C-alpha cells in the first residue's frame with residue numbers, strides 16, 4: 565500500500581461558553597509511505613489541532629483520518645511522537661527512558677530492548693545508557709526522546725516543533741540526524757514547525773495553512789535536488805533560497821507567532 569495517511573475533509577469546531585471557533589475547515593490531503601511532510605502557517609491556523617486529530621487524541625468534528633489503512637479512532641502504537649519538550653523521566657536512566665514507550669505499550673521483550681540499545685548506539689548515546697537525563701545536554705535528551713519514539717517501531721512519526729527549544733547548532737545537527745534516520749528506516753513523518761527554513765530543509769512536501777478558518781493555503785513539493793540532500797546541505801542550494809522567498813510571500817512577508 566502506497567498511502568500512509570489519508571486526511572479526509574477534516575473540520576474542527578471548538579465550542580466554549582463565549583464562542584465557537586472554526587479551527588479547521590475541510591482539510592484533505594494524502595501522505596505517501598516514507599514521505600516527510602511539514603505543516604506550517606501563522607499562529608492559530610490549526611497546526612496543533614490537526615496533529616492531535618491525526619494522532620487520535622482529538623476526534624474531529626467532521627471527517628476522517630486513515631493511518632496505515634485503519635480508521636483512527638484513538639491513540640495507537642502505530643503513531644509515535646516527538647515534542648518540543650523531551651518528557652524524559654528524571655529518575656530513570658537513559659536506557660530505561662529509551663524503553664519507556666515499549667513498557668507503556670506492554671511490548672518490552674528482550675529483543676525490543678536490544679533494538680532500543682542499538683538505536684542508542686546509532687544516536688551516539690550508548691556510553692550514556694546508565695546516566696540520568698539531568699546529566700545530558702538538551703540535544704542529547706532530544707536524541708533519547710527520538711530513540712524512545714522509534715523503539716516502538718511506529719509507522720508514522722508526528723514531530724511537533726521538536727527542535728524549537730534547542731540552540732541553533734544543535735538544531736542543525738538534529739535535523740540531519742532525524743532526516744537520515746527516518747530515510748534509512750523509510751518512516752513517514754509529519755513535522756509541525758514555525759521555521760520555514762527547517763521545513764524546506766527537512767521535507768519532501770510543505771503544506772501551508774491559513775487561519776480563520778484553518779484551511780490549506782498552498783502545498784509545495786520540494787525539488788528533487790533539495791529532497792535528496794541532507795538538511796544542512798539543502799540550506800546551501802539556490803533552490804532552497806528560491807523556495808524560501810516563495811513561501812515567505814505566502815505569509816505576506818510577515819509572520820506572527
Ligand SMILES: Nc1ncnc2c1ncn2[C@@H]1O[C@H](COP(=O)(O)OP(=O)(O)OP(=O)(O)O)[C@@H](O)[C@H]1O
Nearest residue numbers: 578580585587606607608609610611612613614821
Ligand atoms: N481547546 C481549545 N478550545 C477552544 N479553542 C481552541 C482550543 N484549542 C485551539 N483552539 C483555537 O483553535 C485555533 C487553532 O489553534 P491551534 O493551537 O491548533 O493553532 P496552531 O496553528 O497550532 O497555533 P500555534 O502556532 O500558536 O501553536 C485557534 O484559534 C485557537 O484559539
